[in-house]
């Protein structure tokens with residue numbers, strides 16, 4: 001049983017990230033066939049806070065993460081980071097944000113360049129932004145140590161590592177520029193349960209040590225309960241419930257959040273049967289389509 005617990009969040013005058021009434025349409029604006037993936041989405045994340053974003057497949061979680069990262073255009077609404085409007089920031093403005101907002105993707109196998117050594121993968125974001133080779137090497141060594149990998153990894157290639165080790169490398173790469181926010185898009189869902197637990201502990205420890213904030217995207221309520229201070233539930237492009245992580249994942253109020261909870265697996269068969277019955281009751285009461 002892990003003893004690593006989420007660090008408390010200090011009260012701040014204003015959130016680090018605020019998303020206001022965000023709308024994202026895929027396809028050409030106004031064109032026939034445009035698909036609204038996000039509809040009036042509003043969230044905020046404080047400094048040192050982990051906000052979980054849960055929802056069924058296709059509900060719009062990754063789209064929100066991509067909009068924050070500038071990887072998909074925003075149709076309307078605003079994204080404010082550290083008091084600055086970064087909605088649809090492009091060019092130099094977006095590049096400047098790369099040191100503040102980073103990402104860890106789901107796939108530890110596809111997210112690391114197989115032709116580069118680990119040392120080069122980690123040093124690249126630093127040298128590309130003007131850090132000298134010596135300073136970059138020192139920062140890389142510190143990050144490797146921080147994610148509990150041996151220093152010998154720097155001369156090796158991604159193919160020589162397990163999924164969990166690769167995810168540690170991906171986390172080190174995200175952290176090497178000392179960002180204030182990391183968008184974590186299903187960062188443990190490709191890993192086995194034991195490895196998931198150690199990587200979640202690592203996320204928590206890094207937050208405690210660095211004060212970084214996370215938007216933690218997951219379809220797994222158990223995972224978000226473990227790492228998140230607050231949770232937002234997404235359904236068909238809208239946020240239907242936001243609240244304390246423990247409360248939302250144990251006793252959700254909205255029918256869709258309840259459905260999500262009932263669909264998440266539990267370790268004991270009796271508990272699973274109870275949840276199934278509760279779900280059938282809920283469906284019979286016509287609260288959920």
Ligand SMILES: Nc1ncnc2c1ncn2[C@@H]1O[C@H](COP(=O)(O)OP(=O)(O)OP(=O)(O)O)[C@@H](O)[C@H]1O
Pocket residue numbers: 026027035037055056057058059060061062063064219
């Ligand atoms: N580039 C795109 N063009 C058109 N539609 C898209 C595009 N990307 C995503 N979508 C659609 O937008 C909706 C939201 O997708 P998104 O990937 O954000 O959902 P998600 O909640 O992250 O799903 P998952 O958990 O399966 O990753 C889906 O209906 C998806 O098909």
